[in-house]
Amino acid sequence: MQTKNTQLSIKSYLDLSQLLEEYKGNHEENRTFALQHEAFKNDPLTLLYLWLNKNRFRVTSHLKSETFLTHFLTISTVLAFIFLLVGFLTGIGLLSYSGHEPVNIIYYLLVAMVLPVVSLLLSTLSMISDGLLSRFFNLFFPLHWIEKFVEFLPFDNKIELSEIKLSSSLTKWMFLHRIQLFSLLFSFGLLMALILMVMAKDIAFGWSTTLQISDESFQTLLASIGFTWQSLMPNAIPSLELVEISHYFRLGERLDNEMIHNANKLGAWWQFLAMTTLVYAIFLRFIVWIFSRYGYQRQLNRDFLALKGAQRLIKEFTTPYVSTKSPKIEKHLEIIPETEEQITETPHQGYPHIIGWNYSSSEMQLANDSKSIEGLSVETVGGRHSFREDEQIANSIDxxxxxxxxxxxxxxxDFVDFLEMLIDNDEIDEIQLYxxxxxxxxxxxxxxxxxxxxRKIQALKVERVWVVDDAEQ
Amino acid sequence: MMQNSKNYPKFAVVGHPNKGKSSIVSSLALDDSVQIGDTPGTTQVKRGFPLKVDGKIIYELFDTPGFQRARRVLGWLEEQESVPADRRADLLKIFIAKHRDDPRFRDEIELLEPIMEGAGIIYVVDASKPYGAEYEIEMEILRRTGQPSMAILNLIGNEDYTEQWKRALGHYFRLVRTFNPIEATFNNHMDLLESMAQLKEEWTQPIKVAIDVLNGLHQQKIDQSVDTIVESMQKSLTFVYSKDIKGESATKKEKSSSQTAYQQQIVNYEKEREKNIEQIWNHRSIDKVENALVLDDVGLFSKESASIFGLSQKALMITGASAGAIGGLGIDLALGGGTFFLGSIIGGTVGGIGAMLGFNNLYEVKVMGKNIGHRQLTIGPMQNINFPYILLGRALFHASVIAKRSHALRNSVVLENEASYTEQLIDSEMRKKLEKLHLKLRNKDKCNEEIIEEYRKVILESFSNLLK
Known part of the structure; x- marks a missing residue:
């Protein structure tokens, strides 16, 4: 049983899009389906999802989502690995220590804190903006250009991928979601490099800048960077003494004596760097990743409902199905065309017997006068006459x-019964039906x-019965 | 879907053979699958047409064969011992039970059975032919059933014996109504249902529900038709045909085959739309006589097509100019009239010239690089300004003819006399609204839900007017 608040995926989105191109069901089927899932009558997304699952098998061609996801996952996996590796190598590079000069923590802080904060800011701006502005913010991400480059490559499955149309908003959220994930991996790489380097090497950290910043100011700045973990891990905030002994200048080839004297204390910076990476590059990124995931899911839900044909489907789910059809199929009646057999165009001028079927005597008189036909006996049958009266007349004439x-x-x-009585009377030579x-x-x-x-008379196949046809053709 | 008890109103449409019983049922049931013919006995067995909402039956109509041996049935009834009026109906039940397997009375049993199971009687006569005493036998049998009844005068031919029939039928039926299933409008249909509701007090409420349901269904069909037209217009206006080519530029053959494929797709969109509209209105088996959609220079620029649905170059310039001038006027008003109506003048001129140029355009043919080593030939979207008007005109004309067509008709639908509809279909006010919307619809990137909704409203208004 499917639960409420189904998490729709890009696969279900693409599958529904493809299914709706090939199959939409009809109102009766769709309404019946909705009535069978009445618990979700106010949850069109879940209904759509369940309908997709029920009808996915109807997609006769290859599922485009499979090609897309294979391509997407391959590219994403490769990129994820690259970002992790680049993060790791960047960390190694930043922390490489030759022994001649301490590792300047400012470089590391730029990559582990300033760069993530700028990137997070751009991501947030892209999330809250729309259209062109949003696309402008995305231009600052390397991923944007990497994807453009990948798109330009002549892949075999290119044509199929170009058939997949995702809305610009959904593409934006997919991009933002992915950039957070890759950035997170980059930061993990950075943290791994830091931990590895700290464990494997004896690194002397220091700080050096051209700017005129006093040790006190620098320490205050560092303390404010670490305000979030200050109470929990006070050791991970550099003390003023550490800041003072770590401050170095590059002028001259030899290090300060005091610095060499306190070499065992210079490694204490690693805790601060690790916490900075954890909080700014990983934790904050994780929060924004959660937001991007929420935004992506929300946009996917919206696009799911906006899929071509989805609204019609929802309308059919909610609109009562009215039927006026008969459940019984009618047997087709074969109509044999009439021929010119047993047809005469003109009646005789006189007859021994003239009979009127469903006529009154006065009507018979009028008809005879009008057609200038005379009869020795004129009788009326059918109508209010009884069957027995008709039988007597049929048997008494010749x-x-x-x-x-x-x-x-x-x-x-009723008429055919009477005609058959006339036919059965052998005294009658000919019956002319007018x-x-x-x-x-x-x-x-x-x-x-x-x-x-x-047609009726010809179907009887009796040679003694003729039809007078004086109708104008 | 849910099933309900059998306590819903039932109506048996009965009468002499070939008096239009099936036509009436076909029209009321909105079903063109009912066999209708000049040959007596076209209907051989009774057939129920339930009006169902989500499977629940609101009422049911029965199409029945005509009386064949009415005299013998009445004769049998009269031969039985005389019974009081309250038990007369029982005699008919006995007749049915006794003759169920007698082939001579197959038709009478088929038509009497639903009546004896509680169906109201709708007796159909052809009032274009004179009344005859032989009908009294049928009416007498029906009277003996004791069921509520009404008569319908169906004018099949050109003569009119309505008064004669009314005098006779008044002796046997509580209600006598005139209903021509071939010409009946939706409102006539509803009026007849209201009359049927009067036959029995308990049926008033269900029939009222049925009328509401059918009104809703009618509106639903109008909405679905408009959605179909809008969707088809969108597809045709934005369609771009693309084909990979090997060389740097497209060969003559590649261009020609691509143009044919492009035009064929537009024609296919129209066929698909027509089929969908016919399905919406339950016309599944109709033959059509119509002019083909011609998408070449001759078809789009011919005087004929311009005068029918599209606009002549002059008319297009006026429409374009007035649409442009309205846009310019907006700027003038926004600037407090300080522009001395320069905005309107410029807007009008630009709109007029744009329309003039657009008249002679067909569609764009481009060759562009797709990715490394691949080139693509693209055709479309259609640039010709006349194109959307021709397409929309044809769509509205077809939809209105189908929507108004009675389900009792079995002849071909003639869609050739579009000219008589021109003014009704797209008037000058509508043209102004459409001019701007067509431009936006053509541009896939600029077209959004609001524009589609606005377009939908214009089409709905026009279509609703056509159905009035």
């Missing part, structure tokens, strides 16, 4: 029968209405 029907009313099975239009249209029928009758 010869040629004209059967009026309403062309606009399609043949029902579909009439409405009185309002002077009995003129629509061709499509007559076609329905023709």
């Amino acid at each position: 010869g040629t029968v004209l059967l009026y029907v309403k062309s606009w009313e399609p043949p029902t099975m 579909p009439l239009g409405t009185v309002g249209r002077y009995y003129e029928s629509d061709a499509k209405d007559i076609a329905v009758w023709k």
Whole structure:
């Protein structure tokens, strides 16, 4: 079971981006999914994450995130190692002691304190700014230029990587997050070098500057640098006496006698340098790294929601699904086209029997007059007549029968039953079925209405039944 | 999704064969999969169309076959011993039970079954044809079911016998309404539902819920259509086709094949948008007759396309100039009028000239270095100022025709008479708003959520007007 506040990763972001390009589901499926995870109905991020996990298998092509992460992790690992190594080598370089001259702690302080503080300040400014200004602050980091250089290299997976589009804000936070991590590794390298050099060598630390700074002022400055650990580790703050005996000038080739006399005390500086590295280069960096991690995660969450198609998905999660469809699939009805078989265009002038299906007697009279057709007997069937009455008429007639029907009313099975009774009567030679239009249209029928009758009659396959088709084509 | 009890309103749409029962169901259920035909017996079995919200049924419509042997059914009922009115419906239940396996009464059983299970009756007649006494047999059977009922007058043909039908139907049905499923608007649909709610007191509330749900669904479809149009416009306006090339510059063949691929992609975006719009409005199986989108010099600069959806060079200059002048006026006002409206004049001139130049541009073709040893040919985005208007006009026209199309229609959709829509689609006010937005939309870097939202609002306003 997935817990709330799922930590989304760049992999899930890229996978969702790729999945949404290939598959979005439909409203019904997505709403059903959301209802199945009702506990997260107010947490769209978690819902998106769970939806991704459920549907990740639908990505048919190679996952771009894998290429990206392989490339990203390789570059990051190499860079991490380089930063660690550079930090270590810088420490070795700064602390290298030939025995002729003490190691000037000011150089070390510049790298272990001033440089990290400036870098942290730039990072903070980049974090709180946006757009161009933020990019400007990032220009000061070597990592920025290293990455530019790497981008310019013709890697095989270049094309695939260029398809991965990350927002400028997310790229910024990824960069800031990484720079804190690499800086942290650089500082670890520096600290490792310090510890190693202190353990392996007898280093005489000193301080020397062109500036006119008194020993007292310098000690006050050092004490203020170390105010955070002063109460916990007072020995890690250089005393005035240590500052005085460590102060040296480069003029002349030989060291001060007093300095040589107090050589055993000059190594005491290492505690201060170690604490400075720990607090300014490592601890503060760690704090900013935590912030950058938070900022990166927040931006990733925002971008997750801003992914193309994600809002639509969330809308479908939250909008009730309305369906009006039938669950039953209708069987397709094959319609056989009518032919010209058993069709006559003109009726006879007179018939022994004229029958009207669903007509009244007065309507029959009017139709006969209008069509100038005469009949020896005129009967009405269907309508309010009973089935038995119709049966009697069907069995009592002979010869040629004209059967009026309403062309606009399609043949029902009730009519077919009556027609079959006529067909069963062997005394009848021929049945002419005449579909009439409405009185309002002077009995003129629509061709499509007559076609329905023709199809019905042709389907019976009885040679004695004809259709009168006088519709204008 | 959740299932509910069977106590929701049900309506069986019944009647004589070929009187438009399936058309009415298709229109009310917003489903174009219902078989509709001139041949009697197109509907052979009853088919339920439930309105479901998250799986919960609000009401259900039944499409049924027409009466085939009504006289025999009534004859059977009359042959039975006379029973008091309160037990008349039981006779029909007995009829169903007795004849369930009798093929002669298959259609009657299919149509009577939902009624005997509590469905209200919606009896459909064609009021363009005269009333006949034979209908009284069907109406008599329906009366004997004891279920609440209403009649719908469906005018299929050109003649009108409405009054004649009303006089006859009034004897059998509490409510008689006219409804043409082919021409019915969304509001007509809602009015009919309100009438159906009056059939039974217990149905009033569920039908009211259904009306709210359908109103929400309608708005949802409008929003989805607008989102689809905006997304498609964005894609088409910003599309850049790129291809790696071997030499320092692109060959004629490389250029030509890339231009074809570029244009094809724009056409594909349009097809994809049309398909999505049709799916949103539940029109899954329609044939279309439409003019193709032509993206060459002829298509974009032709007088025909300019007069239909795009703008002529003169119209574009006026639109560009007025958009520029509005921008300039803003500066003038900000400076308290001290500029003697110089801002408006400059803005107008720049806008006008820009539009004039943009009219003759198609798209940019560039060759650029990608990284060491690689060169790339890129085509796009489309620079022609007419292009977004043509594209948007076509999109709005198509969407409005599809949104208004009845689900009962089975003929082809004709999308060729766009000219009659020109003024309704993009009026002068909309053009001014669009001019600025199209420029911003083209620029991927400058285009943000706010611009897209603003564009969405303009499209929504236009689309909503078209649907009124």
